[in-house]
Amino acid sequence: MPFNGKSGKFNASINAVEVGCGEKAIKLGGENVLPFYTFDAPIENSPKVGVMISDLGLENEPAGVKAYYEGCTTMADIAKKAAAMPGADFVCLKLESADPNGQDKSVEDCMAVVKEVVDAIDVPLVIAGCKNVAKDADLLTKASEVAQGKNAIILSAKEEDYKGIGAAAGLAYNQKVGAESAVDINLAKQLNVLISQLGVAPSNIVMNVGTAAVGYGFEYVVSTMDRIKAAALSQDDKQLQMPIITPVADEAWNVKEAMASEEDMPEWGDQEARGVGMEVSTAASVLASGSNAVILKHPTSVATISKMIKELM
Amino acid sequence: MALKGLDIFKLTPKTNCKECGSPTCMAFSMKVAQGAVDISKCPHMSEEAMATLSEATAPPMKTIKVGTGDAEYTLGGETVLARHEKTFVSKPRFAVRVTPDMDVDAALAEANKVDYDRIGERMHAEMVYVECNGDAAAFVEAVKKVTGKGKTIVLACKDADAAKAALDVCKAEKPILNGADASNYEKMVELAKEAGVVLGVSGADINELYDTAAAIEKLGYKDLVLDTTGATIKETFATTVQVRRACLAKEPDRTFGYPSIVNLSKIAPNDEAMQISLASVFVLKYGSIIVMDTMNYARGLALFGLRQNVYTDPQKPMKVEPGIYPLNGGDENSVVLTTVDFALTYFVVSGELERSGVPCNLVISDAGGLSVLTAWAAGKLSSTSVSKFIKEEVEPKVKSRKLIIPGKVAVLKGDIEAKLEGWQVIVAPNEAVQLVKFLKDLQASGEI
Amino acid sequence: MTLFDRVFGGNDAVYGLTEAAIDKAIAEHGADKAIAFPHTAYSLPCYYAVTGTKVANLGELKTALGVVKTLMTREKRLNDAFMSGVATALCAEFIEVLKYIDGATPYEEPLYGHLADATIRELGVPLVTGDIPGVAVILGSAPTKEDAVALVKSYQAQGILVTLVGGVIDQCVEAGLNMGYAVRIVPLGKDVTSVIHVVSVALRAALIFGNVTPGDAANLMKYTFERVPAFVNAFKPLDDVIVACGAGAIALGFPVVTNETENIFRVPKSLIVQEDVDKFNATSLEARDIKIKITKIDIPVSFASAFEGEIIRKGDMQVEFDGSRKDCFELVQTKELTQIEDHKFTLIGKDFDEFEVGSKNAISYIVDVAGKNMQSDFEPVFERKFHSYLNCIEGVMHTGQRDMIRVRISKATFEAGFRAKDLAEVLYANIKNEFDAVVDKCAVTIITDDAECTKLRHDLAIPAYDRRDERLTTLTDEAVPVYYSCIMCQAFSPSHVCVVTPERLGLCGAVSWLDAKATNELDPQGPCQVITKERVIDENLGRYEDVDEAVAKFSQGALEHVTLYSIMEDPMTSCGCFECICGIEPCSNGVAITNREYAGMTPLGMTFGELASMTGGGVQTPGFMGHGKHFIASKKFMKAEGGFERIVWMPKDLKDTVADRLNKAAKEVYDIDNFTDMIGDETIATDPETLLTFLTEKGHPALKLEPLM
Structure with a gap:
């Protein structure tokens, strides 16, 4: 008697959200099964991999990243090179230099960078802020305007600033709103409801439900994503059916495991290999938990994760 | 469907003989229902009851x-x-x-x-x-x-x-x-x-x-x-x-x-x-x-x-050991910061402190493995708990008398100062991500 | 003459002018002559929004005028007047577009005329966020240029975008007022028809931000009514044309405030006569329901949560108010909207600088609030926040509540200039900001006069507290129309949902039915949601279809059924933050309760910790249930199984805590005296056998009840 497995296909599905335009546009979401459960039903849009670049340039990047971008002098060069990275589906431009606690660059200066990158590449674009709520409110509102016509994801609108960023990205300039919450299903849902109430169509919202590097309270990330997918698919909760995008690079490369130098921790061995380990482990884990896209930075990570996705589809 | 504790209890002899190791038949039944002990530990279960229960309580995965x-x-x-x-x-x-x-x-x-x-x-x-x-x-x-x-x-x-x-x-x-x-x-x-x-x-x-x-x-x-x-x-x-x-x-x-x-x-x-x-x-x-x-x-x-x-139990948060954790080469003269023993809080806070580069002593006292606000609400992070730990564990080892407390429990400031003679209590920002700037500012102004 | 006559007359006059102007233009340029506003993708935006038809040349404009004519019905009904108003506005747009023929630039500095799409996209964002809380349209000439400037500046100070049409522009120019888009004062044009350029902004906003389909007039008006916080201030004299335009504004949901008294007809909330131009601002904001956010509290010292734990010692104290020595109180009172002047401050008695340094005095503060959605049940919710508000002030310490308060003000804060009005300002600003969903107006009275404090405490405050307490005791599950869900704990316990009813507060002991109600009203998307109780399945068990549905929804399907009053059948789940756990004790046919503070053994054979691991995490465990301390003496406590007379054991401390209430309830319900004396505790027994002996000795009622299982 052969094994009689029941299909885990659901009647509800995740929204399919198109990002970018033209031939290189991508679709996030659309599936009606748990992540990679292709044995239950085919998954039309495979999860996507993005490459993060920062307007701070390459100075603080690990050697492997620097090497990949060798010869790039402008942000346009870097963006083009990122778009061409093997395995990359999209590029994420992070406007880190705007951070008031860092370089505190003006919004205008940052917009010049956005313009430069927008003009340089034709792959889908994600624009991320500097994580300072007050600054991002202005920065990302303006970025939505500057990137008009790109159908970009604006990352992100939070509970504190969703109105301005949500209205600019989702209503005024026809971008996609990235709704960011802090690892809690109810907060994620509440923010989706609030952004919807502004008049933003659900098909224009993607979620960043928050993440951590593996080992750093990652169980909350897993459970939050598991629960969101369960609610979206088995309960047909429309307010949680937005696809999930997860910026992994920032978290994974900012913990001791990736930052401690070989001098400080000789027994730990090659620092870059540790960073890649943290990045791919975190990325694979959020994908297995339900992320429809991840944002990475190391070429090895991008190649590996995109290959893993292909193998699993 | 798994049996509830009460269903199991109904089949026990209800004698509270304690031979199974539990003080009452009820306690035993609840443990069986949770899968914590095997039904066969009860020596007085009737064969009939045993058969019913073994089937129903057998775990689906060995x-x-x-x-x-x-x-x-x-x-x-x-x-x-x-x-x-x-x-x-x-x-x-x-x-x-x-x-x-x-x-x-x-x-x-x-x-x-x-x-x-x-x-x-x-x-x-x-x-x-x-x-x-x-x-x-x-x-x-x-x-x-x-x-x-x-x-x-x-x-x-x-x-x-x-x-x-x-x-x-x-x-x-x-x-x-x-x-x-x-x-x-x-x-x-x-x-x-x-x-x-x-x-x-x-x-x-x-x-x-x-x-x-x-x-x-x-x-x-x-x-x-x-x-x-x-x-x-x-x-x-x-x-x-x-x-x-x-x-x-x-x-x-x-x-x-x-x-x-x-x-x-x-x-x-x-x-x-x-x-x-x-x-x-x-x-x-x-x-x-x-x-x-x-x-x-x-x-x-x-x-x-x-x-x-x-693989942590969602209801039992990971805890770090209470103690003094010097960071960035902190020594006995470095400022003292305190937070709870919830592992996630510890990791996030220590990560930010390391990033600040400011030498300091992170003091973790026992707060039941809860996050700051939860521990405070449950009474596990109080002016008494903090000041007791500082007096007993920190004062003998650290000379600095400046204590930084989490912004979310700013209300403890006065009470801690009252209980810790000679200490100056400084209130930190609400979120860990703001710590880098906060500490650098304190350092720049010569406060620490 | 009726209002209908004036609107219809004005409409007819404008229609005539428009027809003549179009005919003249066709005669001059030919019907194929292209017409357009600059920098817009929406053709003639108003006409396009209302009809869904784009107009590209003079011939089409003429056809469009025919369509406008069909709106101009002449029945004396409100709808006809509104539609004629809309028709008037569309005519104005036609007249205005003719000015732009051949790429002309009819408007020169400082006038703006037509605004580009890009401006609307830019403007839309702060409108959505509330950074621009409203749009004022000021029309005509103010009584004096000073009045004009004062009115414009009052709006500007509130962040409201001001558009100007007609004589008011010259008045502002004459007064030297700095105007322009950057300072949010936009002079549109001097002809009354130029008012269409602000209407055009509103309607394009609906198309761009509201995704309204052009031609869907019903949704268009719904959008402008709900989402575009515009209003009109029209100065007298009002001619019929302006009245007709006003009808158009009202049709879009924009109230008109005027100082015209002649031949005018008041329409509540829509056409408002305010003779005092000074009050145009307040009247307009109230009519359009615009609330101004307070971003910075204007006091001489800092206000931040970092000061919450500050203690002010005697030596550092400028003045102290002490409720234990003097008559003091704090009170929130709900008033009618008309009874309150917003932001009014009254001081009865001395200010802080008139007290002797270090003296003990009386203080009382009464915060009057009013709002369309205000309910007196919220009063204690606001009042409980006072403690945190006042403590967040640098150098102010507050303890206690109601009429047992103590407030200290430090010397440094006093020297920085902190006075009674600043204390009032803190209360005002925080109430308005935090509770803006329900508070429209707020006024604060501070009383430091001894006699007045004494009088008001006894005549006003104490009766108010008594009324509230009375309300709490009469608040029963049967007496309320709905219950509330609470999922504040889901971060820790994903599948747990609390059902909060008046007689059963959240098991953490922290969320009462009133709290849940207030949370829901103030934050409708928040953790507390309404649960109806219309479809009862079993009243005794407290089983409702509505409750089951809500629990299934909020637990994401983890939990399908709960009963409100049974611990044996589908008992309510627990997150893990319960104060107490009760579990059935089979030997005595009753239940034992233990609480978090008690670490020892119970007759159940399990400690609090062991019980907690079984009952926490949203797991349903029949026979066991987490709950708050307060619930123990509730008539709903395991009502389905016979109620609290089943309680056979509690830790001694817990028993002492609840003794008064439990004994009183036992007397009332079961006619048992000193019920707690029959209940065991750890000094009597921690095993079921000894407990049973004790219970038998005392004749505990549970022994005679129906078997629990």
Whole structure:
């Protein structure tokens, strides 16, 4: 008697959200099964991999990243090179230099960078802020305007600033709103409801439900994503059916495991290999938990994760 | 459906005889319902009741013990598909793959370099996976080299004679014999029975795996693990998930109610980043033994961290040890900061403090493993708890008399100052991410 | 003349002018002559929005005028007047577009005329966020240029975008007022028809931000009414044309405030006569329901949560108010909207600088609030926040509540200039900000006069507190129309949902039915949601279809049924933050309760910790249940199984805590005296056998009840 497995296909599905335009546009979401459960039903849009670049340039990047971008002098060069990275589906431009606690660059200066990158590449674009709520409110509102016509994801609108960023990205300039919450299903849902109430169509919202590097309270990330997918698919909760995008690079490369130098921790061995380990482990884990896209930075990570996705589809 | 404690209680003798080790029949029944003790611990249960209960309380997935002594591990026994539903119970174990043509000693030595402690848990590759490549004598030699090394042995061998020879060497260490398939299972069952070891079962596909497992059960052998490794990554994932899902379904299919073995060396050979990625996926999705080429820090730091996170009980938060943690070269004159012992809070706060580069002493007192606001609300983080810890543990060791408290419990400032003579209490921002700027500003203004 | 006559007359006049102008233009340029506003993709935006038809040349404009004519019905009904108003506005747009023929630039500095699409996209964002809380349209000439400037500046100070039409522009120019888009004062044009350029902004906003389909007039007006916070201030004299335009504004949901008294007809909330131009601002904001956010509290010292734990010692104290020595109180009172002047501050008695340093005095503060959605049940919710508000002031310490308060003000804060009005300002600003969903107006009275404090405490405050307490005791599950869910704990316990009813507060002991109600009203998307109780299945068990549905929804399907009053059948789940756990004790046919503070053994054979691991995490465990301390003496406590007379054991401390209430309830319900004396505790027994002996001795009622199972 052969094994009689029941299909885990659901009647509800995740929204399919198109990002970018033209031939290189991508679709996030659309599936009606748990992540990679292709044995239950085919998954039309495979999860996507993005490459993060920062307007701070390459100075603080690990050697492997620097090497990949060798010869790039402008942000346009870097963006083009990122778009061409093997395995990359999209590029994420992070406007880190705007951070008031860092370089505190003006919004205008940052917009010049956005313009430069927008003009340089034709792959889908994600624009991320500097994580300072007050600054991002202005920065990302303006970025939505500057990137008009790109159908970009604006990352992100939070509970504190969703109105301005949500209205600019989702209503005024026809971008996609990235709704960011802090690892809690109810907060994620509440923010989706609030952004919807502004008049933003659900098909224009993607979620960043928050993440951590593996080992750093990652169980909350897993459970939050598991629960969101369960609610979206088995309960047909429309307010949680937005696809999930997860910026992994920032978290994974900012913990001791990736930052401690070989001098400080000789027994730990090659620092870059540790960073890649943290990045791919975190990325694979959020994908297995339900992320429809991840944002990475190391070429090895991008190649590996995109290959893993292909193998699993 | 699992029985509730009260249903079990109704079948107990209700004498509170305490022979089972629980003070009352009620307490015993509740523990049985939770799966914490076996129903057979009650010596006075009627046979009829026993039969009813054994069936109903038998776990859908068997708990399998392998190895001996310090290297004894429990696999399986899971009751849920997602950790938030209750909790995962048996951590997946990592196995390092060796073959007879390798320098086995060197391979083990290399893998053993990773052996450290993380929040009270020892992190190392617990198992060794010895693959037979056809030469029985060489296989036995390799098995000899891994025996007595404190690692649970998995013998990957489908040849009965070679397997027998290997078992003769190592069976005292309770290895797993991963060798049964549709063609040889009868012999393998005999071997496993004889040696008293757990048998690994594989199949050409999920159906053959199922049929073989069913056939082995019919022979009366139920100490099994299922090798769910397929020809491809995709097939391996599909089989591993479907096996677990079948046994934890509402109507459990117990033929698949066993732990799994996933061999990444087979489906992603010589690709470290891919093995880390897939190992992460299988830590989350139902791998019980995960076989890799080796263990090193690039793999271990990520995978052990992930595993520790995912296998915590959602209702029992991870705690760090109370104490003084000097950061950035902090010494007795460096400023003191305090927060709770909830591991996540500790990691986030210490991470930000490290990033600030400001020398300081992070003081962790016992707050029941709760986050700042929760601990405060539960009375576990109070001016009394903080000041007592500072007086007893910190004052003798640290000369600085400046204490920074979490912004979320600013209300404690006055009380702490009242209880800690000579101390100046400074209120930190609400969020850890604001700490870097806050500390740098304090440093720049000469406050600390 | 009726209002209808004026609107219809004005409409007819404008229509005539428009027809003549179009005919003249066709005669001059020919019907094929292209017409357009600059920098817009929406053709003639108003006409396009209302009809869904684009107009590209003079011939089409003429056709469009025919369509406008069909709106101009002449029945004396409100709808006809509104439609004629809309028709008037569309005519104005036609007249205005003719000015732009041949790429002309009819408007020069400082006038703006037509605004580009880009401006609307830019403007839309702050409108959505509330950074621009409203749009004022000021029309005509103010009585004096000073009045004009004062009115414009009052709006500007509130962040409101001001558009100007007609004589008011010259008045502002004459007064030297700095105007322009950057300072949010936009002079549109001097002809009354130029008012269409602000209407055009509103309607394009609906198309761009509201995704309204052009031609879907019903949704268009719904959008402008709900989402575009515009209003009109029209100065007298009003001619029929302006009245007709006003009808159009009202049709879009924009109220008109005027100082015209002649031949005008008041329409509540829509056409409002305010003779005092000084009050145009307040009247307009109230009519359009615009609330101004307070971003910075204007006091001489800092206000931040970092000061919450500050203690002010005697030596550092400028003045102290002490409720234990003097008559003091704090009180929130709900008033009618008309009874309150927003932001009014009254001081009765001395200010802080008139007290002797270090002296003890009386203080009382009364915060009057009013709002369309205000309910008196929220009063204690606001009042409880006072403690945190006042403590967040640098150098102010507050303890206690109601009429047992103590407030200290430090010397440093006093020297920085902190006075009674600043204390009032803190209360005002925080109430308005935090509770803006329900508070429209707020006024604060501070009383430091001894006699007045004494009088008001006894005549006003104490009766108010008594009324509230009375309300709490009469608040029963049967007496309320709905219950509330609470999922504040789901971060820790994903599948747990609390059902909060008046007689059963959240098991953490922290969320009462009133709290849940207030949370729901103030944050409708928040953790507390309404649960109806219309479809009862079993009243005794407290089983409702509505409750089951809500629990299934909020637990994401983890939990399907709960009863409100039974611990045996589908008992309510717990997150893990319960104060107490009760579990059935089979030998005595009753239940034992233990609480978090008690670490020892119970007759159940399990400690609090062991019980908690079984009952927490949203798991349903029949026979066991987590709950708050307060619930123990509730008439709903395991009502389905006979109620609290089943209680056979409690830790001594817990028993002492609840003794008064439990004994009183037992007397009332079961006619048992000193019920707690019959209940065991750890000093009597921690095993079931000894407990049973004790209970038998005392004749505990549970022993005679129906078997629990």
